[in-house]
Amino acid sequence: MQILRYLNNINILFLLGVFLGLGLIFYEILTFNASNISLGKRKAVAIVNDTIISEDQFLKYVTNLGASFEIDDDTEILDLLLERMIEEELLVQRGIELDLHRKDIGVRKExxxxxxxxxxxxxxxxPSEEQIRQFYNINQGKYIPxxxxxxxxxxxxxxxxxSVLLGTSxxxxxxxxxxxxxxxEIETxxxxKAKDIYDENEFYQIPKELTNIKNCYQYFGKQICNDLSEMELGSVSEPIFFDKGYFIFILYDIEKAIIDNDFFNRVKERVVFDYNNQIDxxxxxxxxxxxxxxxxxKRYSFQ
Known part of the structure; x- marks a missing residue:
């Protein structure tokens, strides 16, 4: 009788163990399904401390990494990528907790x-062709060589x-x-010939040929050179004060760019780039x- 009672107790314990195990398995299944249902409702692949990693975010992340995969065949790779995304999200959250976006200049700049x-x-x-043309017409001087x-x-x-009167009348x-x-002397x-007789220039080496007007800028500045470029060919300027003395200029020749539709087409790519930058x-x-x-x-005065 004692043996039978002992065996019955063992059977009861065994059955209790079986039911308990089944209960735990059932609970895990329910929990897993509930978790998946929650993720599915939110169209999420993961939730990290209430922050959703959506399906779209995950797909963009995978695409940006240049990964090529088949969903049915590459689940292991997808799991690894998702794990990496979760780790990055945890680091971002920790960075915010540490106020790095306030304290770290590098983080703020990025x-x-x-x-x-x-x-x-x-x-x-x-941009439309009309918008590009209008922008070009307004800023044409920027593109003319x-x-x-x-x-x-x-x-x-x-x-x-x-003298304190240097440069005055x-x-x-x-x-x-x-x-x-x-x-x-110039007239006769x-x-x-007049330059050979009277010139006192010891520093400025003026080219004896056509030269880019930017070279003129380096010597005499934009104002003088731009005025010089507007003179008639062969004309002589009045004395112009510069560098503790006076220059008398003559314009021998000038070569200007031809501004037509062909020129616009050559610089159009630059114009589009500049237009987009201005819009941005x-x-x-x-x-x-x-x-x-x-x-x-609230702004506080530094004074």
Whole structure:
């Protein structure tokens, strides 16, 4: 009898163990299904501390990595990629907890760059031909190649290099007699002969041929060179004060670019690039203005 009772107890314990095991398995199945149902409802592949990693995010992530896969055949690769995405999300969350976006300049710069990239990519449309033409017409000077000019100059030093009146009409008047002689020599012979006689230039090596106007800028600045390029061929300028003295210029030749439809087609790619950059800049400015208007900002004076 005792043996039978002992065997019955064993059977009862065994059955209890079986039922308990089945219960745990059933619970795991229910939990797994509930988890999958939750993920499915949210169209998520994972949820990390209440942050959803959506199917779209996952597909973009895989695509950006350049991975090529078949869903049925490459589940192991997909699991590895999902695990990596979860780890990255955990690191991002930890970075936010540590306030790295506030404390670390590198993190802030990268975040700002990404936000700017996102803003300018929204509604990024291909510009029309009319828009490109209009932009080109407004900014034509930016695309016209610099002209070539051939010029020469005679330099006369001011009499008093340290005078406070240097460059004034009083200063120029002290050289009037010399200027009269120079212009008379130019009129009776030529500019080159007058230069041989009167030029006091010891520093400026002016090319004796057509040269890019940018070379002129380096010597005399934009204002003088642009005025020089507007002179008639063969004409001589009045004395122009520069570098403690006066220059008299002559324009021998000028070579300007032909601006026509063929020229536009040659620079069109540059124009489109610049147009898109300006549109992007305008988008960013408008968005920043929107953020400022809709934010509570307090500015404190540095004074």
């Amino acid at each position: 975040m700002i760059k990404q936000v700017i990239d996102f803003i300018i990519q929204v509604e990024n449309k291909t 610099t002209q070539n000019i051939y010029f020469d100059a005679i330099y006369i030093k001011s009499k008093n290099q340290e 009083s200063d120029q008047k002290t050289l009037d007699q010399k200027f009269i002689k120079i212009f008379k 012979t030529n500019f080159a 800049d305008d988008k960013l400015k408008d968005y920043l203005e929107y953020l400022k208007v809709n934010s509570d900002i």
